[in-house]
Amino acid sequence: MQNSFTEENYLKIIHALSGREGLEVTTNALAESTSTRAASVTDMLRKLADKGLIHYKKYQGVRLTESGEKVAISVIRKHRLWEVFLVEKLGFGWDEVHEIAEELEHIASKELVERLDSFLGHPRFDPHGDPIPDAKGNLTEPDYLILTDVGVGEKVLMMGVLDHAPSFLQHLDRSGITLGCVLEITEINDYDKSASVRINGSNSLFISLEVSKNLLVQRR
Amino acid sequence: MQNSFTEENYLKIIHALSGREGLEVTTNALAESTSTRAASVTDMLRKLADKGLIHYKKYQGVRLTESGEKVAISVIRKHRLWEVFLVEKLGFGWDEVHEIAEELEHIASKELVERLDSFLGHPRFDPHGDPIPDAKGNLTEPDYLILTDVGVGEKVLMMGVLDHAPSFLQHLDRSGITLGCVLEITEINDYDKSASVRINGSNSLFISLEVSKNLLVQRR
DNA sequence: AAAAAAATTTAGACTACCCTAAAAATAGAT
DNA sequence: ATCTATTTTTAGGGTAGTCTAAATTTTTTT
Numbered sequence: 001m002q003n004s005f006t007e008e009n010y011l012k013i014i015h016a017l018s019g020r021e022g023l024e025v026t027t028n029a030l031a032e033s034t035s036t037r038a039a040s041v042t043d044m045l046r047k048l049a050d051k052g053l054i055h056y057k058k059y060q061g062v063r064l065t066e067s068g069e070k071v072a073i074s075v076i077r078k079h080r081l082w083e084v085f086l087v088e089k090l091g092f093g094w095d096e097v098h099e100i101a102e103e104l105e106h107i108a109s110k111e112l113v114e115r116l117d118s119f120l121g122h123p124r125f126d127p128h129g130d131p132i133p134d135a136k137g138n139l140t141e142p143d144y145l146i147l148t149d150v151g152v153g154e155k156v157l158m159m160g161v162l163d164h165a166p167s168f169l170q171h172l173d174r175s176g177i178t179l180g181c182v183l184e185i186t187e188i189n190d191y192d193k194s195a196s197v198r199i200n201g202s203n204s205l206f207i208s209l210e211v212s213k214n215l216l217v218q219r220r
Numbered sequence: 221m222q223n224s225f226t227e228e229n230y231l232k233i234i235h236a237l238s239g240r241e242g243l244e245v246t247t248n249a250l251a252e253s254t255s256t257r258a259a260s261v262t263d264m265l266r267k268l269a270d271k272g273l274i275h276y277k278k279y280q281g282v283r284l285t286e287s288g289e290k291v292a293i294s295v296i297r298k299h300r301l302w303e304v305f306l307v308e309k310l311g312f313g314w315d316e317v318h319e320i321a322e323e324l325e326h327i328a329s330k331e332l333v334e335r336l337d338s339f340l341g342h343p344r345f346d347p348h349g350d351p352i353p354d355a356k357g358n359l360t361e362p363d364y365l366i367l368t369d370v371g372v373g374e375k376v377l378m379m380g381v382l383d384h385a386p387s388f389l390q391h392l393d394r395s396g397i398t399l400g401c402v403l404e405i406t407e408i409n410d411y412d413k414s415a416s417v418r419i420n421g422s423n424s425l426f427i428s429l430e431v432s433k434n435l436l437v438q439r440r
Numbered sequence: 441a442a443a444a445a446a447a448t449t450t451a452g453a454c455t456a457c458c459c460t461a462a463a464a465a466t467a468g469a470t
Numbered sequence: 471a472t473c474t475a476t477t478t479t480t481a482g483g484g485t486a487g488t489c490t491a492a493a494t495t496t497t498t499t500t
Contacts, residue, residue, distance in 0.1 A: 006457070027478055040458050042479055047456085059465060059478060090335040100329045107323045115310040226487065247448055260488050262449055267486090279448060279495055 003053075005106050008075050010034065010044055011053060012105075014064055015072035020141055024061030070137055074113075077133040079105035080126035081116050087127040088120065094127040095169035128169075129160020129179055129216060144216035147183070148193070148209065155184045160216035168214060175205055183217060223273075225326050228295050230254065230264055231273060232325075234284055235292035240361055244281030290357055294333075297353040299325035300346035301336050307347040308340065314347040314399075315389035348389075349380020349399055349436060364436035367403070368413070368429065375404045380436035388434060395425055403437060 003011075013033045017025045027045070031038045049056035053068035064072060082104040086097040114135060117123075125131055133139035144159050158181045161169065172178070176199050186204060187196040193209040223231075233253045237245045247265070251258040269276035273288035284292060302324040306317040334355060337343075345351055353359035364379050378401045381389065396419050397403070406424060407416040413429040 004456080028476095036457090037459065038478060039460080039480080043457075086332075090332070090339055092331075092335070096331075100327070100332055103327045103329075104324075107320070109320045109323075111312075111316075112306075112310070112320055115312070119310055224486080248446090256487090257489065258448060259450080259490080263487075266449095 002108070003051075003071055006044070007048060007051075007053070008071065008106055010048060011064065011068050011072040012075045012079075014054065014062060015069065015076070018063060022063055024063055026061050030062075073133045073137045073139050075105050076139070077135075077137075078107070078113055080130055080132040081113065081120060081123070083126045083128070084120050084123045084132070085116060088123075093169075093173070095166040095173070097127065098164055098166075125160075127179070128164055142218075144218055147185075147195075147212040147215040147217050150183075150185055150217060150219075152185050152188055154219070155182055156217035156219055157181075158183055158215060159218045161214055162216060163214040168211075171211070175199075175207065176203065177207075177215070182220075183215075222328070223271075223291060226264070227268060227271075227273070228291065228326055230268060231284065231288050231292040232295045232299075234274065234282060235289065235296065238283060242283055244283055246281050250282075293353045293357045293359050295325050296359070297355075297357075298327070298333055300350055300352040301333065301340060301343070303346045303348070304340050304343045304352070305336060308343075313389070313393070315386040315393070317347065318384055318386075345380075347399070348384055362438075364438055367405075367415075367432040367435040367437050370403075370405055370437060370439075372405050372408055374439070375402055376437035376439055377401075378403055378435060379438045381434055382436060383434040388431075391431070395419075395427065396423065397427075397435070402440075403435075 010030070013030060014025050017029055017033065027038050027041050030041045030045075034041065045054065045056050045062055048054045048068065049062075052065055053071065054062045054064055056062045079101045082101045083094075083097045086092040086100060087094055092100075117135065123132055129144075131139060131141060142159070145156070146162070147156070150156055158177060158179060160179070161172070177183070182200050184198040184201070185195050186198055189195065193212070195207055195209075195212055196204055197207055198204045230250070233250060234245050237249050237253065247258050247261050250261045250265075254261065265274065265276050265282055268274045268282075268288070272285055273291065274282045274284055276282045299321045302321045303317045306312040306320060307314055312320075337355065343352055349364075351359060351361060362379070365376070366382070367376070370376055378397060378399060380399070381392070392398070402420050404418040404421070405415050406418055409415065413432070415427055415429075415432055416424055417427055418424045
């Protein structure tokens with residue numbers, strides 16, 4: 001049987017919340033993420049468990065089964081490929097594409113996904129730096145650093161963001177921080193942990209701890 | 221309030237069935253087209269009427285209101301633009317795109333549609349020769365001939381199809397009949413109204429009345 | 441113009457997904 | 471180890487969209 005729009009969203013969110021260790025996800029966390037009440041989550045969990053998509057024991061939280069994992073990763077693949085399309089082909093900003101991709105990710109056709117992938121040149125990362133699962137369902141999370149883990153004087157490459165909120169991404173745009181740029185921490189303020197950062201070797205600016213916490217980077 | 225996937229489908233189908241004269245559409249015709257029962261159609265009609273999207277009097281059939289027409293045409297615009305995308309950019313055959321576009325046509329973002337339109341170079345017709353409504357909602361149906369109305373010796377341009385069934389389109393592919401090709405009727409068989417047709421001035425083939433009835437053409 | 445046939449609507453019910461309120465289970469504090 | 475707070479589940483219910491069966495209206499036939 002086909003999975004509904006709603007079921008796919010639950011699986012996607014369970015995947016995101018269980019992290020790379022595949023930890024148990026709680027009912028309340030799901031209620032929060034799906035903007036529904038805990039009671040509604042319980043209903044859906046029973047249903048997903050009946051379909052063999054999650055491991056579920058009452059009061060014990062949930063994990064994806066292998067089959068549930070497959071569905072979740074397929075949805076993530078579609079979401080991220082469509083985001084690449086929207087940014088690369090249609091010229092949307094990286095702050096504008098999430099909502100639209102939330103709808104596009106549920107289009108079923110397998111053939112469509114593979115042709116889209118090929119049309120886009122088999123991109124490995126989406127416009128926010130998130131890795132795109134391959135056609136076989138392999139998803140390898142690169143182990144980036146968070147900018148807060150980088151010391152003064154170090155030069156790093158900007159590889160992704162943790163926060164996908166439009167307001168955060170627009171803030172980065174205004175600061176001139178883009179995927180792939182070189183960041184060099186020139187100073188860290190002891191008092192509030194705000195930092196001075198040089199971008200691509202030239203203009204320098206202050207960024208708050210809040211921003212640093214959400215920037216994924218890589219040593220070169 | 222937003223219109224649901226299902227509501228949009230009803231409006232689109234009412235538009236199609238009422239033709240360019242905007243004739244009343246019957247409950248049974250809608251039940252047939254939506255693959256549901258007449259009772260279900262009645263329920264939905266009451267709902268659409270409450271929302272001001274259709275004119276509905278019990279037992280009297282329905283017509284779209286101006287606001288319903290706007291929604292229907294927007295859905296048609298999206299459907300046909302996505303079909304162009306699927307064929308022109310992703311390399312699908314014209315026989316493969318209908319189902320996928322049935323899903324894509326319900327993606328809401330207005331911005332997406334306008335950017336897609338622009339990315340595709342503002343196409344006027346979809347891969348089946350159907351006209352694409354413009355951004356303001358103007359839809360002008362070109363007045364093509366049906367091939368059965370063309371006499372022996374006449375040369376016409378192949379402009380569209382009435383039947384969108386994959387099997388019919390595949391049959392045209394095998395016959396070498398494509399959008400824009402020149403068809404010349406060399407002979408019409410009096411017995412079964414099958415015809416001999418020259419394609420682009422060269423190879424000749426037989427086509428049945430059934431096929432002729434579904435080909436839209438234009439005198440040059 | 442009445443009877444028969446066909447089309448349409450109403451009545452009552454089902455599934456998916458969501459809700460609130462109350463009950464039950466787990467976790468935390470003393 | 472028990473009591474309390476928190477989390478989760480159950481119970482009962484609502485809306486959207488579908489169904490079947492029965493009632494009603496319109497159309498067709500005679």
